[in-house]
Amino acid sequence: MEAYTQFAGVYDRLMAEMPYPQWLAFADACWERYGRPKTIVDLGCGTGSIAIPLARSGFNVFGIDLSSDMLTIGRSKWGDAAAAGSVTWLQQDMTEWEIGEAADAVISFCDCLNYLTEEDDVLRAFAATHRGLKPGGLFLFDVHAPRTLSRYAEEQPFVLDEPDVAYIWTCELDEERVEIEHHLTIFAEAEAGRRGKYARIEETHVQRAYDAEWLREALLATGFKAVEMFGDFKLEPADDETERLFFAAVK
Structure with missing residues (x-):
């Protein structure tokens, strides 16, 4: 089942403040360290x-994304832009992806792996990534630390109220599984620039946090030769205060 089906149309508007430059900078720093793909x-x-x-x-x-709606927007943003590189858009599940060739590097940022709510699915994603990398290739990803999901549950509800978009965001945490269910009711301007008409979008998203050591051991068991863990966009070890865990795994 596709995620983000209704959400896709307002995704970029709501995610405008996300630290994309920091993810890009982290990847660049890792490629300087491990080899540029x-x-x-x-x-x-x-x-x-x-x-x-x-x-x-x-x-x-x-x-690669599971949502055709998200990919459609991505293709539109890319358009016919002149660029030194290229983008090939593929609708696939990250637990069984393949591109027909071996990649130099794989990235998965913005806590995408937290959307895999069963350990077996995480292991399948690791295995698919190991298969899809060249020998010596690098897998970079980040996940929410367990404490981050607990903080969301403690601090909710979250509210946004702006002229073109508004939302009410509540969370329910399953403490035993460290699994959180996000409920969003979004009111988005139905037509750009036309005040007074809004579309109501109901979204539910589920994420699960995993123990950092379990993730490290799972990567090694999958066949990755070396795994390093970092915290919060820096090439520094994660600690008890880390909210976003970063991993660099070498095939």
Whole structure:
């Protein structure tokens, strides 16, 4: 079942403040450290907010997402832009993706892997990524730390009220599974610039957080030769205060 079906149309508007430059900077710092790729797979690429800047920088990118609606917006944003690199858009499940060739690097940012709510699915995604990488290739991804989901549950509800879009966002946390259910009621301007007519969008998104050591051991068990863990966009070790865990795994 596709995610983000209704949400796709307002996704970029609501995500405008997300730290995309920090994800790009983190990836660049890792490639300086581990080796610079030519071909990159972006798992959970959404509307291309990371894939497109990478392609414009000269990389050949495969943007993979489960949502056809998100990919349609990504293609529209990319258009016929002149760029040194390229973007190939593919609708696939990250647990069984393939591009027909081996990639130099795979990235999955913006906590995409938290949407895999069963350990077996995480393992399948790791296995697919290991298969899809060249020997020595690098897998970079980030996930919410368990404490981050607890903080969401403690701080909810969240409210946005702006002229063109508004939302009410509530959360329910299953503490045993460290799994959170996000409920969003969004009111988005039905026609750009036309005040007074709004579309109501109801969305439910489920994320699960995993223990950092479990993720590291799972990557090694999958066949990755070396795994490093970092915290909050920096090439520094994660600690108990880390909210977003970053992993770099070498095939």
